[in-house]
Amino acid sequence: MTWGERLRLGLSGIRRSEIAGNPNKVKTAYILEYGRIEAYCSMRRKLIVPFTMFILLLAACTSASSPTLGPEMQPVTPQSSSVPTPPPTSQAIGCDRTLTPAQTEGPFYTPNSPERSTLVEAGMGGTQLLVTGKVIDQNCEPMAGVMLDFWQTDDQGEYDNVGYRMRGHQFTDENGQYALETILPSRYPGRTPHIHVKVFASDGQELLTTQIYFPGASEQIPDGIFRPDLLARELEPDTSGRRRVEFDFVLPD
Numbered sequence: 001m002t003w004g005e006r007l008r009l010g011l012s013g014i015r016r017s018e019i020a021g022n023p024n025k026v027k028t029a030y031i032l033e034y035g036r037i038e039a040y041c042s043m044r045r046k047l048i049v050p051f052t053m054f055i056l057l058l059a060a061c062t063s064a065s066s067p068t069l070g071p072e073m074q075p076v077t078p079q080s081s082s083v084p085t086p087p088p089t090s091q092a093i094g095c096d097r098t099l100t101p102a103q104t105e106g107p108f109y110t111p112n113s114p115e116r117s118t119l120v121e122a123g124m125g126g127t128q129l130l131v132t133g134k135v136i137d138q139n140c141e142p143m144a145g146v147m148l149d150f151w152q153t154d155d156q157g158e159y160d161n162v163g164y165r166m167r168g169h170q171f172t173d174e175n176g177q178y179a180l181e182t183i184l185p186s187r188y189p190g191r192t193p194h195i196h197v198k199v200f201a202s203d204g205q206e207l208l209t210t211q212i213y214f215p216g217a218s219e220q221i222p223d224g225i226f227r228p229d230l231l232a233r234e235l236e237p238d239t240s241g242r243r244r245v246e247f248d249f250v251l252p253d
């Protein structure tokens with residue numbers, strides 16, 4: 001009997017009552033049952049194949065209908081390593097080209113101060129302070145040999161207008177750097193703590209007059225002259241615990 005015959009027999013159906021006690025009909029019934037099973041499986045195979053093809057066709061259509069990415073959304077193709085990398089600019093390495101603003105010199109400037117890098121004298125009270133920094137031009141080039149003339153109050157808020165206590169000048173080194181050992185100036189009526197400074201070129205030309213302020217002190221007192229962009233940057237204290245701040249001067253070319 002072929003599978004087609006078994007299938008036809010299975011589909012035609014024979015009542016079980018007709019095969020009771022008849023071995024030939026039992027054998028035939030087994031065959032019929034087998035035919036039904038085969039027919040069922042055949043039907044499933046016939047359904048599965050078209051269904052699978054439908055799914056594959058649907059997937060292909062979906063892929064084909066995907067929108068094309070615009071130029072700005074195309075995947076980035078790695079560029080050739082032969083493209084030169086531009087050198088870091090002065091801005092990128094932390095050089096601030098903003099000119100240091102000028103401020104009034106006030107009534108307490110005395111010219112011809114002594115040349116010295118420390119204003120601290122024996123027995124002087126107050127908070128020990130080290131101010132460091134550099135003088136650069138707007139191209140971030142260091143300005144060597146520039147004279148910085150500092151003056152300030154003592155820890156009681158007093159200027160020495162007779163002598164040169166808390167006054168002194170120095171010159172920048174070949175890297176445009178300077179260092180001033182002093183004490184934290186005290187406030188006086190209407191003014192936050194500050195250090196006055198004048199900057200002179202090597203030929204004596206005055207380049208700038210301004211003031212330096214200190215974090216944590218200057219902002220607390222109403223002061224019409226104070227400018228936050230003239231605040232020094234706080235550094236870690238040195239090994240002796242002395243307070244350290246940094247202030248850079250940026251001058252026109």
Ligand SMILES: [Fe+2]
Nearest residue numbers: 106191194196
């Ligand atoms: Fe002052």
